[in-house]
Amino acid sequence: MTTHTSAAGVAATAPTAATAQHILRVGPVNPQVARALDEEFDALVLPTDPAERAAFLAEQADGIRIAVCSGRIGVDAELMRSLPALEAIINFGVGYDATDVAQAAERGIPVSNTPDVLNDCVADTALALYLDTLRQVSASDRFVRDGRWAAGEGFPLTARASGRTVGILGLGRIGTAIAQRLEAFGCRIHYHNRNERPESGYTYHASARELAEAVDVLVIAASGGPDSVGIVGAAELAALGPQGYLINIARGTVVDESALVTALTEGSIAGAGLDVYAQEPQVPESLFGLDTVVLLPHVGSGTRETRSDMAELVLSNLRQYLADGTLVTPIS
Template identity: 80%
Template sequence: MITDTSSAVNAAADPHTAGSTATHIVRVGPVNPHVAQVLDEEFRALVLPTDPAEQSDFLQEHAEQIRIAVCSGRFGVGTELMRALPSLEAIVNFGVGYDATDARQAAERGIAVSNTPDVLNDCVADTALALYLDTLRRFTASDRFVRAGRWSSGEGFPLTTRASGRTVGILGLGRIGAAIAQRLEALGCTIHYHNRRERPESGFTYHSSVRELAQAVDVLVVAASGGPDSAGLVGEAELAALGPEGHLVNIARGTVVDEPALVSALSNGTIAGAGLDVYAHEPQVPETLLGLDNVVVLPHVGSGTRETRADMAELTLANLRQFLRDGTLITPIG
């Protein structure tokens, strides 16, 4: 971590040092509290208003001078906002996902984009494992069963599904997917996967399509990157291939799974159950899912530990400081 921020601030204030006539940093949407505090106190960053009319006035006044945008995975720099920032050079993203940012336009314009990979791999993989266990063994459902007094009244909780020794498919064998696979192997599971590129060094069984993967496994764990290229990768056909005894776990992005198709599959028994940490229109969760006992719903807490969020904040700020210093990023995407 860089503890002396004076050079970074001076770089932002001096267009000759920065290599641009644009000097401002703008925060887009809410970010981690520590990041927000540093942006305000050390970098005198602007804050993009959320009200459309105020945002229009803000951009009219400041757009030409905005050089760097800092945002989160949920509130990125979308297509229209990016077009409104002609001097934008970098987007510093808090989070591994950046699907709210128009990465394609950024690449076309030469705008550098960073995220915060690796520091959250373990916590997200732990969340996937917890969802996997809970989805198959229905622990939170049994907790509700006890709290409702059903056990004490003499009712027995239904038998569940063995979690160890299953065949598990991982959609997206990147850093997080590999960490999930490591945990599942410790449970004696056999790992299959689908990825944009085959990874023979993994030793796992590769499938050339998501449907083929779903058909071969007991549980499908979604760990693919979000964005337009992965939207709807798991749809009606893939869920049907997973089958009435199959389970789905999603810790990636809600958009990777066709949400209406998933709701239908869970409601009519096309699949047995699901564990979800992400949704298509967060924080909105389909009302139907909330009434189903074969679904575990979490409020997007995959990386939500104090330690991981602190590491993500430090990496976000380190990316910002390095870009101000020499125009490069520590963890650029791509």
């Protein structure tokens, strides 16, 4: 028997005889991972059609012991309940809020994610959004392409990006990488985090609202999940104010999206750079015509190099679990 530890630190025991035939792919995954699951592991694939899925689970559920999924799809509560023999969930992505981690913890099912390998690219994306939003790079590109410059029109002045006071909401691995980049622009870093981090040398605030009130730009790098839903709402946006900017590369659910749309359309904040949304891939259409808003299609970690590294980490988690019942990067 092999002992492993769940996401909640609960010890569980599992047979060591898990094989490739016990693996289920849930939803679309990275092509590199999908290819390995097919060619190396001969994994099962969960059907998308509801009737086919029900028939598939009736036949296969009792033998499925490992689920491989993306952070966007996850293993939700209903599917997890349908898999009585499930032992481990291997997740592509640093976020895992689509998976019912509470049920997994109760059942002693460990969950892995892909931390660290994407920190730099997500932080680079945050910096790109920061510069684009304040200096309106995308808007000025459209201005040229539309022929307005050639027609003699002048582009409006934008906001200085260097030397700002910037708040980081969530000073974890990615938040720290963002802060380090902004320091190179002479920015003063403030933050709010679940736990104060005095070793960072940055200025701590006890709440998201206090942080928003103290800064020029609020960068959201908080983890997703039920604990962070809507922690930036109308009050925080009002505290940020009409000269303030918001950048979100975390999860769309961290922000009250309707309050954000109102703030942007009414001009009660100066602008926003968004890579994530509440109901992806749906984006509020009222934002499309605003030059004060930069919209990205959730590409924070979307480089060839990082996605390859994430895929390798997923496969390393899978191979190690098959070998000894442990995961390389279990969530804490």
